[in-house]
Amino acid sequence: MADSAETQELVYLVTGGCGFLGEHVVRMLLQREPRLRELRIFDLHLGPWLEELKTGPVQVTAIQGDVTQAHEVAAAVAGAHVVIHTAGLVDVFGKTSPETIHEVNVQGTQNVIEACVQTGTRFLIYTSSMEVVGPNTKGQPFYRGNENTPYEAVHRHPYPCSKALAEQLVLEANGREVLGGLPLVTCALRPTGIYGEGHQIMRDFYHQGLRLGGRLFRAIPASVEHGRVYVGNVAWMHVLVARELEHRAALMGGQVYFCYDNSPYKSYEDFNMEFLGPCGLLLQWLLRPLMLYAPLLNPYTLAVANTTFTVSTDKARRHFGYEPLFSWEESRTRTIRWVQTVEGSA
Numbered sequence: 492m493a494d495s496a497e498t499q500e501l502v503y504l505v506t507g508g509c510g511f512l513g514e515h516v517v518r519m520l521l522q523r524e525p526r527l528r529e530l531r532i533f534d535l536h537l538g539p540w541l542e543e544l545k546t547g548p549v550q551v552t553a554i555q556g557d558v559t560q561a562h563e564v565a566a567a568v569a570g571a572h573v574v575i576h577t578a579g580l581v582d583v584f585g586k587t588s589p590e591t592i593h594e595v596n597v598q599g600t601q602n603v604i605e606a607c608v609q610t611g612t613r614f615l616i617y618t619s620s621m622e623v624v625g626p627n628t629k630g631q632p633f634y635r636g637n638e639n640t641p642y643e644a645v646h647r648h649p650y651p652c653s654k655a656l657a658e659q660l661v662l663e664a665n666g667r668e669v670l671g672g673l674p675l676v677t678c679a680l681r682p683t684g685i686y687g688e689g690h691q692i693m694r695d696f697y698h699q700g701l702r703l704g705g706r707l708f709r710a711i712p713a714s715v716e717h718g719r720v721y722v723g724n725v726a727w728m729h730v731l732v733a734r735e736l737e738h739r740a741a742l743m744g745g746q747v748y749f750c751y752d753n754s755p756y757k758s759y760e761d762f763n764m765e766f767l768g769p770c771g772l773l774l775q776w777l778l779r780p781l782m783l784y785a786p787l788l789n790p791y792t793l794a795v796a797n798t799t800f801t802v803s804t805d806k807a808r809r810h811f812g813y814e815p816l817f818s819w820e821e822s823r824t825r826t827i828r829w830v831q832t833v834e835g836s837a
């Protein structure tokens with residue numbers, strides 16, 4: 492922690508700071524970035540929990556805004572040293588039109604880049620996704636691959652298409668001259684499926700299990716490995732990248748990093764049972780289980796759940812000294828404790 496106010500000099504902006512990942516990034520920054528003077532939280536929907544943060548030593552500025560509105564983004568970015576851009580529309584269920592997904596995820600990211608360039612912000616970290624790589628439309632497995640593993644990245648669904656385009660914009664912007672003449676330094680973090688406190692789909696599965704009398708039904712072969720990473724470790728990676736980007740610009744600028752930790756390799760459902768099992772649910776076989784999951788299922792989500800996609804890499808450790816902050820046991824315990832607090836829990 493900072494010893495005196497003199498060391499607190501940095502202004503950070505977190506877009507999407509009230510989302511599942513964004514809230515963890517915000518809280519992690521307040522706990523682990525001693526040089527922070529002001530933390531700006533920009534989101535379409537501001538959470539009431541922000542109020543409790545405003546009493547601490549760091550100035551917390553909540554900004555209700557829309558990344559698709561360039562002027563709102565520019566006003567929020569002006570004067571920030573670092574931007575962590577997590578805002579996005581995470582819709583794989585067809586609730587939002589492809590045009591809106593593109594507007595928020597791609598045009599919104601372009602607006603963030605232009606705001607950095609116009610106002611002189613030099614460091615931009617983008618929350619990308621494993622989905623920019625795969626699983627691809629051919630259902631080819633990506634088995635414990637790393638950032639250099641060859642894989643045919645072919646997308647059709649609006650969400651991965653938008654994440655891939657936005658990531659490309661961010662990486663291409665690395666080195667652009669910002670106001671004041673210095674170069675912009677960017678990089679992209681690619682989480683696999685994030686889990687942990689606040690994860691809406693985990694909450695939904697828990698409620699469904701309760702409605703079904705304490706049971707969930709297996710729909711995916713246990714042999715399919717699905718990559719998962721704890722939200723606290725994803726947040727920690729963002730904080731570390733933000734801290735190290737200035738000093739390691741030549742190495743890290745324009746790079747992509749998978750977000751990883753020591754969470755075990757399992758199928759999507761077996762992994763969820765690591766938390767839902769201790770909360771009283773059982774996973775059982777049923778002849779036609781897919782009927783039960785109808786609202787979650789479409790060709791895309793089924794393909795993602797049914798295709799092995801896991802990462803095994805140490806690039807983040809080599810480039811900026813990342814080690815997971817939370818062990819698997821801690822990540823599991825924290826997630827179980829959170830599920831136990833979810834409304835309707837036994």
Ligand SMILES: NC(=O)c1ccc[n+]([C@@H]2O[C@H](COP(=O)([O-])OP(=O)(O)OC[C@H]3O[C@@H](n4cnc5c(N)ncnc54)[C@H](O)[C@@H]3O)[C@@H](O)[C@H]2O)c1
Nearest residue numbers: 507509510511512534535557558577578579620682684685
């Ligand atoms: N959840 C995952 O498993 C996962 C995995 C890999 C990558 N990601 C990426 O991480 C980021 C955060 O995802 P999440 O799971 O926390 O999602 P989330 O929906 O919980 O959070 C996204 C936040 O962005 C905000 N937002 C949406 N549209 C906006 C707009 N037009 N202007 C300003 N704010 C807007 C939302 O209000 C929300 O608070 C996304 O970019 C997503 O693509 C998520």
Ligand SMILES: CC(C)CCC[C@@H](C)[C@H]1CC[C@H]2[C@@H]3[C@H](O)C=C4C[C@@H](O)CC[C@]4(C)[C@H]3CC[C@]12C
Nearest residue numbers: 581583620622683684710759784787792795796
């Ligand atoms: C019991 C099953 C048949 C139910 C279907 C589960 C399905 C809705 C889940 C499975 C895998 C999930 C995706 C995966 O964890 C990774 C990501 C990347 C991230 O960027 C956005 C979310 C997403 C696509 C998850 C969405 C929900 C999926 C498809």
